């Protein structure tokens with residue numbers, strides 16, 4: 001199989017698996033246990049927390065382990081919004097129309113709970129506009145949540161600039177707005193230094209960067225107002241109750257450390273492959289358009305609209321040829337709606353429904369790319385011919 005759906009999930013790194021194995025077998029203790037096997041599990045969780053904190057330029061006490069990106073995002077949005085409202089700071093939240101459904105649906109839930117939410121749009125390349133963001137700020141704004149890299153078109157959002165706008169606003173208005181970013185698509189491709197980004201909260205999902213599924217990270221800056229969502233035991237510094245997923249946490253630490261190493265070289269190699277894939281497909285297939293500008297975006301993402309076909313047909317045709325790609329967002333594949341991201345970018349609906357995302361990874365080779373460049377025009381031509389042929393009875 002040629003796997004070009006790394007934005008949906010990535011293969012687990014062998015060293016991650018190796019690091020996890022002891023915690024699936026002999027070191028099975030509950031980290032709360034006072035005996036040796038419990039203490040050993042607790043030591044592994046502590047070590048992973050220290051590693052993750054170092055990768056993010058954060059303090060270990062600011063790292064909360066969760067069950068994945070979705071939980072981190074929901075926890076950040078609800079946890080901060082409720083705490084700020086309770087403190088009387090206001091009830092207005094700003095987010096974007098191009099967030100992953102985890103962020104969008106969490107924001108919609110806040111609306112149902114009495115918050116006012118502004119959804120800012122984006123330009124044709126999938127980037128939010130700083131001026132639109134700044135104009136949305138109000139005296140009762142408490143939280144902004146803007147993703148770092150979009151999962152469908154790869155556009156990297158100007159988070160550090162947005163943080164700068166919020167700092168100026170706080171200075172002028174004496175009113176602080178907290179900033180969360182969904183950075184799920186960023187590890188391995190972008191540096192994730194929380195102070196350089198200027199964020200108060202940041203969400204990650206381990207399986208997107210060579211770690212295990214069902215594990216994630218929420219960075220929460222020290223002293224950020226926070227209302228705990230999952231109640232129970234005192235785990236995760238009283239911020240997220242529940243017995244720790246020790247193997248998942250250990251794997252997360254190793255995977256993030258690997259993803260944070262050699263970013264520049266990895267990005268350069270994959271960008272070259274991505275550009276070759278784009279140029280090869282566009283040269284050999286008529287009626288194709290790249291969604292997004294490919295500038296200021298993660299280097300592994302290529303989203304192409306194929307005129308006159310439905311993306312599902314192409315994805316299934318490529319699958320039969322041993323190639324895994326995605327029609328829009330993998331997470332919204334079950335719903336037959338055009339991508340909300342492509343709609344927000346102003347992509348015409350007929351193009352949006354024929355758009356396919358190819359997302360490369362560390363394992364992608366030149367030979368893979370050449371094979372895909374041969375297969376895509378062949379499959380597109382076949383589907384277009386089928387669509388054009390009269391219906392037989």
Ligand SMILES: Cc1ncc(COP(=O)(O)O)c(C=O)c1O
Nearest residue numbers: 068069070100102151184185205
């Ligand atoms: C940008 C983004 N945010 C959040 C998520 C949710 O992550 P998970 O499904 O691992 O909880 C995804 C998954 O595709 C994503 O791409």
